[in-house]
Amino acid sequence: MDRPTVHDLAKYARVSLATVDRVLNGRPGVREQTIERVQKAIDELGYSRDANAALLARKKPHRFVFLLPEARTQFLQSLIAAINETATTHSSLRADIEVVQAPMRTPEEAAQTMRTLDADALDGLAIMAPETPSIRDAVIKLRNNGTKVVPIVTDLPNAGCEHFVGVNNIAAGRTAALLLGGFASGTAGSVAVIGGHSMSRDFVERRLGFDEVMQQRFPKLQTLPTIEGFDDAYRVEALARRMLMERSDLVGIYSAAAGTSGLISAMRDHGKTRPVIVAHDSTAATRQGLTDDFLDAVIVQDVGHIARSAVRVLRALKDGLPITAAQERIRIEIFTRENLPDP
Amino acid sequence: MDRPTVHDLAKYARVSLATVDRVLNGRPGVREQTIERVQKAIDELGYSRDANAALLARKKPHRFVFLLPEARTQFLQSLIAAINETATTHSSLRADIEVVQAPMRTPEEAAQTMRTLDADALDGLAIMAPETPSIRDAVIKLRNNGTKVVPIVTDLPNAGCEHFVGVNNIAAGRTAALLLGGFASGTAGSVAVIGGHSMSRDFVERRLGFDEVMQQRFPKLQTLPTIEGFDDAYRVEALARRMLMERSDLVGIYSAAAGTSGLISAMRDHGKTRPVIVAHDSTAATRQGLTDDFLDAVIVQDVGHIARSAVRVLRALKDGLPITAAQERIRIEIFTRENLPDP
DNA sequence: GCACAAATGATTGACGTACCTCATTTTCTC
């Protein structure tokens, strides 16, 4: 009734331990036919590698890189902090974890950055990057080289990766609409949406979900075209000030990307009753914004969970371990003034 | 720079491996003074046991029991399913996990139930139980016997347990109020609260948080006294029907305990525009209720996370491993018609 | 059937801890 071991596999497949090892670890020098025999044993005995023993026995630690855009948003900073924390507390995972921030504004920069990663020494890459052809191609190339790749935060659906570590941004946008529309209390008026870059996939998805629910459920509210803040607080602030001046019928603002601190600054000088505001990501600014009643709700993705999940998934992919889908699903949380957690 | 091992400890403390082992595993036959020497080495070298190696080397698996009340609510059933799933997929944790459902209505029953657990063979207990003196005493007794105890779902704050695995129910209640009040769109009227047992700690906490936000933020809404549904769908249905007849000013219902399926049944026959309804826990009934537009929002605690977290925490406590607080925090999720996840 | 390569077998030593036995030293008791 115990878990089968490599010994059981060897016996069942009538090969030696060495051969089982060669098959399991993809080493060369085994006939196709023998591989199949071992594979059959694996399937029929229900063998799965003992992760603990494997970890113990491995000589070289895995080398994982987190590749992040160079922007200095607060979200990125907290994500980096979470990755570093994971790297230290999960030292038992025998993984060397490195954070690389690199320019990825233009496709050329991105491709250049990706080339600097030497694929041979790299076991896994967690990448947060816009979905451009050059990035996609670089990812595919890395994957062909044996490096496991996991998109984090923003998905790269066409790069063929096994798993994405991040929230469902369409659902996040829907939730934002629901909160914003609900809190706007049935009044008619217009709703502004502040985005980052128009090509940023996660923003596009949020907007998609947002519009869907706004149309279906809150037809009295008119959603305005996206204001592009380029994830820059100063720019967002300037745009927000102008908008507050120009539009008197504004009942809601959805800050769907970075730069919410700029929006809050603009609101501080805004005397009248403010519109309902829903924003993203837990940062010092958004938390303070909630406390000071400049924001109504913040939709949060737990950066700690993202970091831990990415490492777990990369390791599982590299070592051929199963992934517990439910555990790796990144959930969104809703923070309000009333339920801000302690830390 | 590598992690220190037991050998390093032995060298540093100038004792033998055997002594280090005795100290680490709490075996008898070591002078107080020597224990301190080893402890000092542990602290100064920053030693922490390699969880993987420990798991590998252990002969007997840990024996963990989940003790749950006997009630047959849908929440309990999904919790049990999640526990069983954890037990099978995490077989590498070498833990024998057993679910025991036992009557715990009265203090006598509860005490009786707790006595049936033989403490010697039990390494850890995850317990979901009301906070009665007899339960608390039984838990303390078990803990003195060396068994690690983790309250799950409902906390037992006076039993001295190191950790609680469950959501912050005050925050959950606050969130419920926020959603309900927000969606009620500024209309005045009364809000009903359906609870389980008045002594159930989690319900009391939810109610506390709920009232707090209702008073502060939605003064136009009048919160009615709790209706006790005793977690029984039929009872809830009957009570709900009567309430819907009697109160014409009802603008919201907060279903804060089990039995929401009864409430939904009552709503199905309720012709007029229905009040805003916020409920708890993802069950077939609540999911269907959302889809069919009988519920506006459901506050969900992920039973899978609870089960996994409880096992991880019990193991960490038993083996003297650190607990990653952020990872073990159980979050609440908000499901609405628009963002129901796939499964 | 020979030479040669490819495939497979046999075996071994880590990895860090648990757990056991037996010998030896230290400490306590009277």
Add this chain to the structure above:
DNA sequence: GAGAAAATGAGGTACGTCAATCATTTGTGC
């Protein structure tokens, strides 16, 4: 200070896998 008891040391085996070496068998082309 003798004897008993307690404390400590020394050492080994096991867990399941990785990773390597070297020996042996099998298959292939000629």
